[in-house]
Amino acid sequence: MKPITHRQLDFMGKRRLAFIVSAILLSVSILSILFQQLSLGLDFTGGTLVEVRFAVAPSLDAIRQLLENTGFQDVSVQTFGASTEVLIRLQQAFDPEVGNQVVNLLRDDGAAVELIRAEFVGAQVGDQLRDQSGLGMLVALGVVMLYVALRFQYKFAIGALLALLHDVIIVLGVFSLFRLDFDLTVLAALLAVIGYSLNDTIVVYDRIRETIRKSLLNDMPAIFNEAINATLSRTLATSGTTLLVLLALLILGGDMIYHFSIALIIGVVVGTFSSIYISGALLLPLKLKREDLIPAKKEDEDAEEELP
Amino acid sequence: MLNRYPLWKYLLILVILVTGLIYSLPNLYPEDPAVQISSDLALDERRITQIENALTDADIQIKSLEEQNGQWLIRLRHPDDQLEARDILSDILEQDATVALNLAEATPGWLQALSASPMTLGLDLRGGVHFLLEVDMEAALTQRLEVNASAMREILRSERIRYRNTEIDERRLSFDFASSEDRDAARRLISREFPDFDYESPGEDRSASLVMTLTEQSINEIQDYAINQNLTTLRNRVNELGVSEPLVQRQGPDRIVVELPGVQDTVAAKRIVGATANLEFRLEARPDTPSTETETLSFRNEPSRTAELMRDVIITGDSVSSASHSFDENGRPQVNINLDGTGGTLMNRATRTNIGRNMAVLFIEHKTEDRVVMEDGEETVVRDPYVERGLISLATIQSALGNSFRITGLDSPTEAGELALLLRSGSLAAPIYFVQERTIGPSLGQENIERGLMSVIVGLLLVVAFMLIRYKVFGIIANVALALNLTLLVAAMSMLGATLTLPGIAGIVLTLGMAVDANVLIFERIREELRNGLSIQQAIHAGYERAFTSILDANITTLLVAVILFSIGTGPVKGFAVTLSLGIISSMFTALLVTRAMVNLLYGTKPVKKLWI
Numbered sequence: 001m002k003p004i005t006h007r008q009l010d011f012m013g014k015r016r017l018a019f020i021v022s023a024i025l026l027s028v029s030i031l032s033i034l035f036q037q038l039s040l041g042l043d044f045t046g047g048t049l050v051e052v053r054f055a056v057a058p059s060l061d062a063i064r065q066l067l068e069n070t071g072f073q074d075v076s077v078q079t080f081g082a083s084t085e086v087l088i089r090l091q092q093a094f095d096p097e098v099g100n101q102v103v104n105l106l107r108d109d110g111a112a113v114e115l116i117r118a119e120f121v122g123a124q125v126g127d128q129l130r131d132q133s134g135l136g137m138l139v140a141l142g143v144v145m146l147y148v149a150l151r152f153q154y155k156f157a158i159g160a161l162l163a164l165l166h167d168v169i170i171v172l173g174v175f176s177l178f179r180l181d182f183d184l185t186v187l188a189a190l191l192a193v194i195g196y197s198l199n200d201t202i203v204v205y206d207r208i209r210e211t212i213r214k215s216l217l218n219d220m221p222a223i224f225n226e227a228i229n230a231t232l233s234r235t236l237a238t239s240g241t242t243l244l245v246l247l248a249l250l251i252l253g254g255d256m257i258y259h260f261s262i263a264l265i266i267g268v269v270v271g272t273f274s275s276i277y278i279s280g281a282l283l284l285p286l287k288l289k290r291e292d293l294i295p296a297k298k299e300d301e302d303a304e305e306e307l308p
Numbered sequence: 309m310l311n312r313y314p315l316w317k318y319l320l321i322l323v324i325l326v327t328g329l330i331y332s333l334p335n336l337y338p339e340d341p342a343v344q345i346s347s348d349l350a351l352d353e354r355r356i357t358q359i360e361n362a363l364t365d366a367d368i369q370i371k372s373l374e375e376q377n378g379q380w381l382i383r384l385r386h387p388d389d390q391l392e393a394r395d396i397l398s399d400i401l402e403q404d405a406t407v408a409l410n411l412a413e414a415t416p417g418w419l420q421a422l423s424a425s426p427m428t429l430g431l432d433l434r435g436g437v438h439f440l441l442e443v444d445m446e447a448a449l450t451q452r453l454e455v456n457a458s459a460m461r462e463i464l465r466s467e468r469i470r471y472r473n474t475e476i477d478e479r480r481l482s483f484d485f486a487s488s489e490d491r492d493a494a495r496r497l498i499s500r501e502f503p504d505f506d507y508e509s510p511g512e513d514r515s516a517s518l519v520m521t522l523t524e525q526s527i528n529e530i531q532d533y534a535i536n537q538n539l540t541t542l543r544n545r546v547n548e549l550g551v552s553e554p555l556v557q558r559q560g561p562d563r564i565v566v567e568l569p570g571v572q573d574t575v576a577a578k579r580i581v582g583a584t585a586n587l588e589f590r591l592e593a594r595p596d597t598p599s600t601e602t603e604t605l606s607f608r609n610e611p612s613r614t615a616e617l618m619r620d621v622i623i624t625g626d627s628v629s630s631a632s633h634s635f636d637e638n639g640r641p642q643v644n645i646n647l648d649g650t651g652g653t654l655m656n657r658a659t660r661t662n663i664g665r666n667m668a669v670l671f672i673e674h675k676t677e678d679r680v681v682m683e684d685g686e687e688t689v690v691r692d693p694y695v696e697r698g699l700i701s702l703a704t705i706q707s708a709l710g711n712s713f714r715i716t717g718l719d720s721p722t723e724a725g726e727l728a729l730l731l732r733s734g735s736l737a738a739p740i741y742f743v744q745e746r747t748i749g750p751s752l753g754q755e756n757i758e759r760g761l762m763s764v765i766v767g768l769l770l771v772v773a774f775m776l777i778r779y780k781v782f783g784i785i786a787n788v789a790l791a792l793n794l795t796l797l798v799a800a801m802s803m804l805g806a807t808l809t810l811p812g813i814a815g816i817v818l819t820l821g822m823a824v825d826a827n828v829l830i831f832e833r834i835r836e837e838l839r840n841g842l843s844i845q846q847a848i849h850a851g852y853e854r855a856f857t858s859i860l861d862a863n864i865t866t867l868l869v870a871v872i873l874f875s876i877g878t879g880p881v882k883g884f885a886v887t888l889s890l891g892i893i894s895s896m897f898t899a900l901l902v903t904r905a906m907v908n909l910l911y912g913t914k915p916v917k918k919l920w921i
Contacts, residue, residue, distance in 0.1 A: 049559060057392070061753040078435065079749030083391035087438075087748065121565065122558030128540050129878050136876030140869045147865055185811040188884050192815070194869060195888060196822060199862045203829065206858040234832045238825040241774050245767035245821035249814055252763035254756045256432065257814045264818065 011228050011276055012221035015284070018277035022166060025270075029173020038176050041183030042074040046122040047091040048098045055112035057083040066109055067102070074181065085116075094120030125184065133187075144198065152205055153293060155286040156279075160201050163279035167197045167271045174266050175259075185260040193267030196242070200235065200275035207231045208280065212293050220284060228276055239272045310849045311912030313905055321905050324897070325792055331799035334415040334426040339570075340371060340383040341390045342412040343397060347405030351380060355401075362400055368393050383412055387434065391749075409747050411570065427802050428570025430553045430809030432752040436569040439578070440744035441542075443562050446478075448534035448738030449527065453481050458620045460498050461601075469494050473600065479527065481505070482519045491516040504529075535562065537737035542566055543879055545729075550874075550882025551806035564740065567748060569807050578742065586673075587625040587731065591618045591658065592666035592702060608671055608698030609719055615702055617668050622658045627651025631731035633724035641724035642716045645731065652711035660708040669700045669715050671727075695739075752810060760810045764817045771821050779831050781920035785906045786827040789898040793823055796894040804886065812887070819891035826863075826899035829855040831921055844916045852904055859900065867892050 060077045063086065067075045074091035092098055099118025106113045141161060149157040171193055175182050207227040215223050243265065250261035345351070351359075356373065359382070363370055369385035384393060390409055397407045415425060428434075453476045460483070464471050471494065472484040485491040491509060495518055499507055504526035508519040522530070539556060546554045546568060555567040593602040593616040606614045629648040636642045647655060659667070673696045701717030718724045750757070772790070776783040797816060801808075834851030842850060867889060874885035911919075 046557065049565075060749070061755055064753055076751045077753070078751050079391060080438065081746035081748075082395065089751075119560040119563075122539070124555055124557050125879060127536075128543075129881065132876055132878045133873070133881045136873045136881065139876060140872040143868050143872055144865050147868060151861060184880050188811065188815060188880065191873070191881070191884050191888070192818060195866045198865050198869065199822070199825065202862040202865055203825075203858050206861055210854075230836070231832075234825075234828050237774075237778065237828045237832070238822070241771045241824050241828075242818070242821045244770040244774060245817055248767035248770055249763045249817075252759060252766055253814065254759035254763070256752055256756055256760055256810045257763070260811055260814060 008225060008229050009232070010225060012224050012281060012284070015277060015281040018273075018281065022274075022278060025170050025173070026166065028177065029169050032173050032176040033169070036176050036179075038172065038182045039179045041181040041186075042076075042089065042091040043124045043184040044182070045091060046120065046124075047074070047089060048094045048118060049121045050088045050090065050099050050102045050118045051080060051116040052086050052088065052103060052106065052113050053116055054084045054086065058086065058111060060086070062109075063088070063106065066105060070105055072102075074183075089121065094118075148202070148205075152209060153288075155283060155288050155292065156205050158286060159279040159282045160198065160205070162282060163201050163271075163274040164194060164197055166274050166278050167193055167267060170270045171263055171267050175263065180262065181259055183259065185257065186263045189260045189263035189267065192264060193271060196264075196268060197271035197274065200238075200271050201279040203234070204228060204231055204275045204280055208283070209293055212290055218290050220288060224280055224283070228280060235272060235275070239268050242268050310845045311908045313908050313912075317901075318905055318909075321901055325796075325902070328792070328796040328799040330419070330422065331424045331803055332795045334419050334424045335798055335802060337414040337416065337419075338426060338429075339411040340414050341387040342381050342383045342410045343390065343393045344408050344410040345380040345382070345397065345401065345405050346378070346408070347380075347401070351405070356380070359397060359400060362396050363393055366392060366396055368396075381410065381412055383414075388754075425802060425805075427798070427806055427808045428552075430807045430812065431555055431567055431569045431748070431750070432809050433750055433757055434570060435747065435749040435751070436567055437571045438744075438746045438748040439566045439568075439742060440559065441564045441566060441740045442743045443535050443538055443564065444739045444741065445531050445534065445562055448530055449479060449522065450476060451738065452530050453479075453522070455621070456502060457481055460502070461620065463497055463501065464494055467493070467497060469497075479522045480519060481521075482517055484515075484517045486514065486516075488512050488516045491518050494518055531562070534738040535564070538740060539564060541736050544732075547879055547883075548729075548732075549804060549806075549886060550877070550879055550884075551801070551804055551886050553807040553809050553812070553880075553883070563743065569809075578745070586736065587628075587700075587727075588670040588672060589622045589624075589655070590620065590668050590670060591622065591662060592616065592668055593618050594665075605668075605670065605697060605699055607702075608700055611698075615666075615668060615699060617670070617699075622667075623647065623651045623654050625731050626737075627654070628731045631728040633721065633728040635721075636714070636716055640716060641718045641721045642714045643718065643724050643728050643731070644712070644714045646712045649711075655709050655711075655713075659705050663705050663707060665705055666702050667705050668702045669717070670697060671700045672697050757810065760814070764813055767817050768820065771824060775824060775827075779827075779921055781910075782827075782831050782834075782907075785903050785910075786824060786831070786899075788906065789827065789903045790820055790824065792902055793895050793898040794820060796898065797890055800890045800894065801887070806883070806886070815884075815887060816891075819887070819895070823891065823895035823899065826855075826859045826895060827903060829858055830899070830903070834919075835921055838919065838921075844911070844919050847919070848907060848911065852900075856900070859896070863892050863896055 060079065064075055064077045067077075067088070067090070072090050072092060074089075076089040078087045079085065080087040088102060090098065090102075096118070099115050102118075103113050103115045141164065145157040145161055148160050168190060171190060174180070175186065180186075204227065207230055208224060211223050211227040211230070215226075217223065246261050246265045246268065249257050250265065253261060360370065360373070363382075368389040371383040371385050374381050374383075382393070382397075384390060394407050394409060401407065413420070413425075457474050457476060460481075461471070461474065464483075469490050470486055471490070472486070473482075475482045483491075483494065485494065495507055495509060498518070498520070499505070502520070504523060505520035506523055508521070509516070510519060511517050535558060539558060542564065543554075543556045546552065546556065546566060553569055555565065557565050559565045597616075597618065601619050602616050603619050604614050604616055606612070627647050627650065628645055629651075630646045631643055633641060633643050675694055675696060677692045677694060679692055701715055703716070718727065752760075772787050775786045775790075779786060794816070797819070806812075830851050833855040834847050837847040837850045837854075838844070870885045870889040870892065874882055874889065877885060
């Protein structure tokens, strides 16, 4: 085994700088979400459906390419019943002209096409999904806070919650700021970010708790530094592997999973940062003390017994 | 004996892994794209050869040709050829046979016997079936008017205002009264509670009546409500667990598109989508009830038996908040029903004052009948909607009913099960009719699918390489665990009947990338303990033990989020929660137990000088 130089990085010493960076990112994100909103994808907004019939079976990829090049967004092209009939969905507010526009484009390209119908299609996800998921999110956050408060202490619960909000808001902020399409896959990515961020935070917390219990000092910044340094190689290894997967998806994956990967890459980077500086360092202004974790010796023994 | 497991633990792990392996196996045998020929005339050798030659000439590769109960199934090599093959066959066979697309199971018999089946591929990868449904807006209006009429009669009765007739005519509702005073009093009372109508008072004295017409705005509201309610109900029906990835969206003013992945057998799909049953709970009429307020209906399974029911509806299936099916003390099927708040109150109010009377459960189903008519010299199919209504049960009210009760009198457990599903997923606010059904191709282009799959494989290989380089022998162990984790996850998702979409596959790989976290935590801890001077056996033991609390806490919090999202969320959010929970459970199993078992077998039994970690 290679000897590993056990450097101690002074994370807590730079926490003010980190807080400032977070504050800036958060304000920009919130402002962008408020004033520019999210640019929702076809899944959420609905659009126009165009059914056309070709004289000879066309190449679907060519149609897709042609429509995207002419500025239509979120185009989906499928065969419909027969290989000469094609169903096209566009994210384009419905107006009676869209059908003719599409057909004219295809005709200019040299195909013999006739329009069968053009109609508006509604969103794929309803209000119910939005309301229920919002509610589900709030309840989930509440229960997680409760769990963390019971397993650790309520100050940890506050830290974890703030870190989670921090990560989600920044991912949403980036999507809003750069007008990236927010569709169902991005929603799934966002849920995955929550899972990732929580996971990361709890691992760091666990080590902080352990270090506090072992240490006799009450010098919190030093204890935090030690705990974060001890988990640093793990943190980097895990976010490293996750980022490797995500980069592969981003670079090679094509349109369908492009936004999914972007959301997760931002989420993983921000989540790693926040598990150190938001959930970790926030415990300092929250005035975490040794006594918060060692009210009685007994609890420590309980924890030992739970091991397998 | 630090790093040894008892034999039963090894066996348990083995049993779980083997089960996982078996149930994930069918995914290696994806369904074959096929064309199915059903014909009244037996197809002879010559015809079959002709078909074969025609397909080969068109450059379509045939995988196999088989006959099953008089139907011929032609399995093809490439899904792209399916539509072309069907067109060619239709041309050759003309009127003699019907040619349909099919996805033929390719799972070997012994796996099918264990009811193992592969995951279906999503609309983006494989396509599926496309239904266009039309919502019957007139029926939605009539239903609303009937409910309003019930409520108005209730008001008039409680204020002791005598009325003669209630009539519903398209968008109009009218009451007849014995005098102008009664009419005016009724108008005052009713118009206060029902602002959605335009009121008119034609006629005086003995011919006084009150005519109420729905306003344009309220008609729009009712129609919007009907279509949105139907969208929600259909979404719940086709995606109860959230993992089947269908597409349900509104199209045009009064139509709904439902696309189901992996189905080309439209009959089965139609049964799920199209069941439009609803329930009504009504009191049986008293002998002295005026006949204008009653209705004679027959029993569903015994059409000759009839009962007189009140026209007023206590509650409909809309008020059901949950429903399940089980058996009563005598082993007969029953459906247990829980009502929502308002439904419970209404039910309680109606039953409290009517103990000893009979209550009927009415089953209402909207169906269509195809009729061929000659129109402009052409044969066209006309769909005639009709409504089937029948009593399921008529039972004496023993005591006041509240939020939960049960209904009996169902024919079979299957019927009870279907009724429970329909009530659970909500009833349709207005009847729907099938307008069109087509098979639909994948929504993603071939190029996109290939790129997506490529990226997923590269991502997975990168993780494997990373673990190997960083943890050497332990990296191999972690990678074996990763492969087993993938197997278990695929097995669990196949058992649940999940549908695989491209983002779904990306999600699975992401889960794997994150699942190495547990092993990373353990291995880093072992390294650390070695640095702290522990012996090799002690370091392994301590590494697993000390990392355990972190892993447990981290995974339990995430699992909590997943469970809550599953119970509250709908559709894709629910599906995501299912995948996430499965991923957490299987990764905890493989990362903790499986790797430990391997480490124990490798190092636990003999002295080790050096640990390749």
